[in-house]
Amino acid sequence: MANRANHLVLLGCGLLCAAALVCAEPTGPSAAEGPKAIEATPVKATAAKAAPVEATPSFPIASDARLAGDGKQTRFILDLDRKVEFRAFPLADPYRVVVDVPQVTFQLAAGTGAAGRGLVKAFRYGLVMPGGSRIVFDLTGPAKIANSYVLDAANGQPPRLVLEFEEVDRTTFVQSLAPENRPDLKPAISDANANAAVVPPATTAALTPAAIPDARPLIVIDPGHGGIDNGTQSGGEMEKTLVLGFGLALRDRIEKSGKYRVVMTRTDDTFIPLNDRVKVARTQSAALFVSIHADALPRREGDAQGATIYTLSDKASDVEAERLADAENKADSIGGVNLTDEPTEVADILIDLAQRETKTFSNRFAHLLMTEMKTTARMHKNPLKSAGFRVLKAPDVPSVLVELGYVSNKDDLEHLVSESWRNKTVGSMAQAIDAFFAKRLATAGPAK
Template sequence: MPIALAVAIVAATGLRAGEPAPLLAYGARIAGDDARTRVVIEFDRKPDFSIHYVANPVRVIVDLPETSFGLKPESLEARGLFDAIRYGGMGAGASRIVLSAKGPTEVTHAEVKPEEDGKGFRLVLDAERVDRARFEKLLGDQQWTGTVRAVKTDRPAITPPKTAGAFVIAVDAGHGGIDTGAIGSVTRTEEKHVTLAFAKDLVAMLNREPGIEAFLTRDRDEFLSLPQRVQIARQRSANLFISVHADTLKQKDIRGATVYTISDKASDSLAADLAARENLSDEIAGIPLESEPAEVADILIDLARRETQAFSVNLARSVVSSFEGQIRLINNPHRHAGFRVLQAPDVPSILLELGFLSNKDDEKQLLDPEWRKKVSGLLAIAVERYRQTAVANGG
């Protein structure tokens, strides 16, 4: 990709006041076989980087300062030792490249070289297949907890509700940053952009209701781990948590909205498969599952926490009731499975599947601002109905 075009991509993203311009990755190439593979990435400035390893499955993690990736998708198409390559923002001014390997792999050589024309730098990574013992030693020696580098972030401090007694709602736009989510079958639109656009509409709609204060867990294209999303809701003393998604299915004829609540046993195979995919969000970003707090890891054992679960089910039923006859719903629109993002033990939570990007009709609606506003309005009605019932019952 020409540097001028890549610079335009960065400019289009916009920067907040005082933010330094991110690094620009404007070119890449990969070559090799199942024994050795070389990855080369071209930057406009000299990049700082660090390399880590994650097991089960094997991944090589390359952490970078905040970077805009103006790359052609085919330039880093997986090959050789790697069967998947993802890159993107990790929030907190950091970015990451995740190289998913076919087996134990080591980066045996890594260096930054100036381009011959003096107009940039290239990061060169040489990876080799190694045996399990060598890979286990790499894991043991790295002393890495799975977090991104410690960098300054402009995320605002947690604040209490502006109005005492306000009913606080966390609206969580699914995916973000390095985790793109599903991809539209026609437009190739990424789910993370669809969910954020809807979440912003929903927050605006909810904040029109007296006594309600709604906020976004993320307000831009950044990565948040699943435990982080739960933690943000709890720190803001949220009374409700609504996570917004738009998945894809192999069956392209299936369409319509679905509302999910948490359960240790899935209601059906579709719910189980969706939960399994959504729960991979942190793995996609290169975060080891063992790095999450124990209280989060075993939360499905004690589901609430039963009172919270009952409130979640009541909210789901209110949403389905509000949607019926107004927007298309999937068959059996209230389903349940073990979604990690719905794990707050004290916050009633639902995951709203707006529709399926794999269906061309759903995809068209998901990209329609007027449709999003209609659905946001119906959801606000459902939330207000739920709020009135919960307040009356002392919830």
């Protein structure tokens, strides 16, 4: 009797377990289904799944780029995940071809474009403005765009942007340029001077001063390079990224004091032409312009380390300063900017018209900056130098260019990527700014 009772109890438990499993089956995901069963949950899962599709716009993706051909005919192929519109045009001195496309996410292998082939010496790519990307080809000599088109996806191949270059003589090349880009059709000096006061619309919208006058001194912080112009590179680190992070940290530190207004020439990975950086300072009536960079020394020139502070001079203080100025002044060529808009005569006039007072203030700030920075950062053996940097040529704005260190030097690079080092160096620069304006207001009256 007892055995029969036990048997009935066990049978009842088994039936209850089976019923529980049957009831649980529709809502409980199996180990194999995982998240899929959760997505099948009515209402909530549908809303969660659909929201990202509407809220996250995506840009075309470039997954591969390659060159083919020889010194007579060379083809460039860019693999995309969808078709895009594009505009291609040549530029002279140096020979280049520029391709503008809508904003593209470049997922290309590291080093793509560094090595050329045939008529292409090298090519660069990147964001040149919000919503727009650019590819710039450095040519080995005069060449024309013989053909350019976008192919549909077919036979297992993705959509592709194709450019075909063909060797030509210089006369033919110059004739292929738009009239405003031809070397023999430079604008008159008076026209260039008239254009010098114009800020690009995108910059103007971002930098329009407040309607209520603000008497605080305005400081322009200029992180070098950006977008298609990476600057120097070493150890997987790019100058444009390092100096942008430093510039933003410096802006935050200065603004925190409440004593100054601050404008950045760029706050993201965007290419800004050199002359537009100067125009920002001039049109905003800046009281100080600080350009932030990080140098690199070619291997054949040995090793160097430490921070250097540069002021403007029509004659470089030494060979290294001249080399650096030449390299930085080529940034517009990298970005594909039409340099014929700024004849050398205009640059020479700007230097000649630079006020003595402005140079004096620039040199004074450079000395103050060196004094403060040497307490927190390693300085170059010759920390104060001068050269003809185009970005320092505002005749009425005290300006300096700070090379934070050498990315080609292991110890300097460790500092440049260190948040602790950055915070200390930013603090020393903020102290130099305080000292500069305290002395300037005491000796020269109110700031602009």
